[in-house]
Amino acid sequence: MNGIPADERVRELRELIEQHNHRYYVLDDPELSDAEYDRLFDELRALEEAHPELTSADSPTQRVGAAPSERFRKLRHLQTMGSLEKATRSEELLKWAEDVRRRLDSEEPVAFVTEPKIDGSAISLVYENGSFVRGATRGDGEEGEDVSRNLRTIRSIPLAMRLAPGEEPPALLEVRGEIYLPLAGFGRLNEQLAAEGRKPSPNPRNAAAGSLRQLDSRITAARPLAIWVYGIGASEGLALETHWQALAWLREHGFRTNPGAERHESIESVIRACQEWERRRAELGYEIDGLVAKVDSYAQQAILGALHQRPRWARAFKWAPSTAQTTLREIHVRVGRTGALNPWAELEPVEVGGVTISTATLHNEEDINRKDIREGDTVIVQRAGDVIPQVVGPVLPYPARSEPFRMPARCPLCGAEIVRPEGEAMHRCPNRACPSRGLETLIHWVQAAMDIEGVGEKFVRKLWAAELLRSMPDLYRLRAEQLTELEGYGEISARNAIEGIEQSKQQPFFRVLFGLNIPYVGFVTAQALAYHFGSIERLAAVSQEEIQAVEGIGPVVAEAVAEWFADDENTQLVAELEGLGLRLELGEEERPIEGSLSGRVYVITGTLVRYSRAQVQAALEQLGAKVTDAVSAKTTAVIAGESPGSKLERARRLGVTILDEQGFEQLLLG
DNA sequence: CGGCCTCGAGTTCC
DNA sequence: CTCGAGGCCG
Numbered sequence: 001m002n003g004i005p006a007d008e009r010v011r012e013l014r015e016l017i018e019q020h021n022h023r024y025y026v027l028d029d030p031e032l033s034d035a036e037y038d039r040l041f042d043e044l045r046a047l048e049e050a051h052p053e054l055t056s057a058d059s060p061t062q063r064v065g066a067a068p069s070e071r072f073r074k075l076r077h078l079q080t081m082g083s084l085e086k087a088t089r090s091e092e093l094l095k096w097a098e099d100v101r102r103r104l105d106s107e108e109p110v111a112f113v114t115e116p117k118i119d120g121s122a123i124s125l126v127y128e129n130g131s132f133v134r135g136a137t138r139g140d141g142e143e144g145e146d147v148s149r150n151l152r153t154i155r156s157i158p159l160a161m162r163l164a165p166g167e168e169p170p171a172l173l174e175v176r177g178e179i180y181l182p183l184a185g186f187g188r189l190n191e192q193l194a195a196e197g198r199k200p201s202p203n204p205r206n207a208a209a210g211s212l213r214q215l216d217s218r219i220t221a222a223r224p225l226a227i228w229v230y231g232i233g234a235s236e237g238l239a240l241e242t243h244w245q246a247l248a249w250l251r252e253h254g255f256r257t258n259p260g261a262e263r264h265e266s267i268e269s270v271i272r273a274c275q276e277w278e279r280r281r282a283e284l285g286y287e288i289d290g291l292v293a294k295v296d297s298y299a300q301q302a303i304l305g306a307l308h309q310r311p312r313w314a315r316a317f318k319w320a321p322s323t324a325q326t327t328l329r330e331i332h333v334r335v336g337r338t339g340a341l342n343p344w345a346e347l348e349p350v351e352v353g354g355v356t357i358s359t360a361t362l363h364n365e366e367d368i369n370r371k372d373i374r375e376g377d378t379v380i381v382q383r384a385g386d387v388i389p390q391v392v393g394p395v396l397p398y399p400a401r402s403e404p405f406r407m408p409a410r411c412p413l414c415g416a417e418i419v420r421p422e423g424e425a426m427h428r429c430p431n432r433a434c435p436s437r438g439l440e441t442l443i444h445w446v447q448a449a450m451d452i453e454g455v456g457e458k459f460v461r462k463l464w465a466a467e468l469l470r471s472m473p474d475l476y477r478l479r480a481e482q483l484t485e486l487e488g489y490g491e492i493s494a495r496n497a498i499e500g501i502e503q504s505k506q507q508p509f510f511r512v513l514f515g516l517n518i519p520y521v522g523f524v525t526a527q528a529l530a531y532h533f534g535s536i537e538r539l540a541a542v543s544q545e546e547i548q549a550v551e552g553i554g555p556v557v558a559e560a561v562a563e564w565f566a567d568d569e570n571t572q573l574v575a576e577l578e579g580l581g582l583r584l585e586l587g588e589e590e591r592p593i594e595g596s597l598s599g600r601v602y603v604i605t606g607t608l609v610r611y612s613r614a615q616v617q618a619a620l621e622q623l624g625a626k627v628t629d630a631v632s633a634k635t636t637a638v639i640a641g642e643s644p645g646s647k648l649e650r651a652r653r654l655g656v657t658i659l660d661e662q663g664f665e666q667l668l669l670g
Numbered sequence: 671c672g673g674c675c676t677c678g679a680g681t682t683c684c
Numbered sequence: 685c686t687c688g689a690g691g692c693c694g
Contacts, residue, residue, distance in 0.1 A: 334680095336679075336680065337679090337680095338678095338679075338680095340679080340680080342680065342681085344681090355682085355683060355684085356683090357682080357683090359681095359682075360681090360682085361680070361681055361682085363680090363687080383682095388681060388682055388683095388685060388686075389681095389682065389683095424688095424689095425687090425688075426688095519678095520677085520678070520689095520690080521678085522677060522678045522679075523677085523678085524676080524677060524678085525677070525678080551691095552676080552677085552690095552691070552692090553690095553691080554690060554691050554692085555690090555691095556689090556690060556691090557677095557690070557691085628675095628676075628677095629676090629677090629685095630675075630676070630677095632674075632675055632676085633674080633675085634674095634675075
């Protein structure tokens with residue numbers, strides 16, 4: 001090939017490929033396209049095949065794995081891999097810091113470094129003169145299993161250290177790190193296992209550990225394992241003074257260190273970090289179960305020493321687990337206001353992330369069976385996005401199991417035959433007169449749409465059961481005496497409810513429209529329709545084409561609206577509401593406001609100190625601005641208060657302006 | 671047609 | 685909050 005000697009070209013290719021691996025797997029900033037990379041890789045493999053004498057253990061071609069070996073050798077660590085003392089409360093960290101201070105017995109400052117505590121599999125890598133020679137699992141801390149062949153397949157582990165021109169590598173270096181499986185890779189792995197009819201893996205940590213201990217390293221190579229390197233064990237020819245320096249050194253020499261590492265001047269700052277990271281953990285794309293805090297200075301670490309293999313200079317701060325196991329008692333089905341059937345799990349109550357969970361949604365039949373969840377299973381429950389509980393899947397191995405879940409063929413409330421429209425994930429009860437729909441529509445009306453004070457879901461359910469309530473007009477014909485006859489209703493609460501209902505007649509037109517439960521017409525679309533047509537009379541009279549002319553409304557929504565008004569039952573409902581005095585015309589105050597912030601779009605996240613969320617929204621809308629939920633490239637700015645959510649992170653990534661409370665106030669002043 | 675961006679809908683707990 | 689799907693733009 002172009003006259004270059006094979007050995008030289010092989011060296012060149014290996015360097016190029018490892019350069020790319022580093023940029024792709026360590027820096028996450030690739031330069032080469034996949035096709036270019038593949039070309040280089042194929043060329044190298046061809047050359048090595050043609051010249052077997054050039055093959056070497058640190059060639060990137062060795063990363064694809066090799067045929068099964070008998071078993072793993074035991075390997076003694078050069079320096080013991082200790083375990084960490086745990087802490088779960090901030091007081092324990094304060095006590096630890098006091099202990100550190102007392103033992104050091106000096107006035108010199110103590111700095112700390114915190115790093116995310118990765119939920120994976122701990123390993124030790126040995127480099128001699130800059131080359132990876134072997135690596136082992138943690139084992140009992142003294143001796144682990146030699147999984148070198150498998151480690152070579154992990155692209156973010158450098159086979160050779162990156163050295164500056166003329167730099168001498170340390171003669172010996174033991175690097176400590178955590179092998180883990182990113183959540184995306186975990187999901188793919190389980191899909192693949194399920195497709196092959198094999199048992200899914202219960203969590204990413206087990207999957208990572210299992211993948212690492214495959215006797216056939218080709219299997220390991222096919223799993224998207226990655227590494228975060230967090231420290232140095234034994235070394236020769238290396239002079240570092242602090243852990244923070246060590247992390248920088250590792251990063252410069254091609255190792256993948258976690259970008260979440262932080263240096264702190266005080267224990268209070270460490271405690272703040274522990275709280276902050278608990279909120280950020282959901283955004284990471286891999287599992288962490290806490291933070292590791294270390295005394296930064298090696299000199300101080302040496303004075304502190306260890307107790308029973310546990311260094312006195314480090315602590316593992318662990319959060320309350322955000323997943324837990326419990327028994328799934330029964331799968332129930334609820335019918336929503338649109339007729340959609342929603343399966344939900346009745347669980348043996350269990351504490352997850354500080355709250356007790358007893359129910360969780362199961363979405364739809366497909367989802368349940370993809371996860372292979374069945375009644376009676378022990379399941380893993382997780383609070384996703386910090387709030388809503390999810391059933392992740394069954395715990396293995398299975399006991400004797402019940403049958404896979406089937407959606408009922410008939411509606412549990414009205415007995416109508418259940419349908420599943422083509423291409424949709426949801427099953428539906430097609431009966432428009434199904435009691436569930438009437439009930440759920442009423443709940444939607446009093447809660448979401450009209451926001452009636454003193455009247456909520458419980459009220460509606462009770463009156464429904466007493467047969468005092470079947471439709472929205474019924475609500476406006478209720479008398480206080482009817483309520484006080486019911487158990488649990490005093491004069492005052494009855495009067496409050498009646499008054500709230502009466503007052504809700506003044507709610508603006510678009511809220512009434514929203515409350516009618518027209519398919520695809522939610523809060524925003526109801527406003528658009530109200531502004532555009534001005535009255536229900538006009539809206540009911542216009543053609544589908546005219547509805548479709550409204551911005552943001554396409555053929556699907558327009559058809560649904562036109563169809564709704566073509567139904568006599570619905571127009572009768574509208575007429576009744578009108579007769580009862582509800583507002584079915586656009587009021588002056590409903591018109592969109594033109595102001596200094598017209599055309600601008602804001603997103604609010606976290607809590608401001610001096611204003612509620614509603615106040616912020618109202619103030620912005622007064623000036624003509626729009627307030628939405630999701631951050632996108634079109635967002636003018638994000639207003640971030642304390643403990644902001646994932647929206648802030650997204651705003652940073654998209655380069656959207658971020659305003660704090662002061663910035664928001666300035667905005668109002670113009 | 672693909673890729674955003676929005677909206678609708680369902681949901682949990684205290 | 686998240687998922688799914690409609691609407692719109694390039």
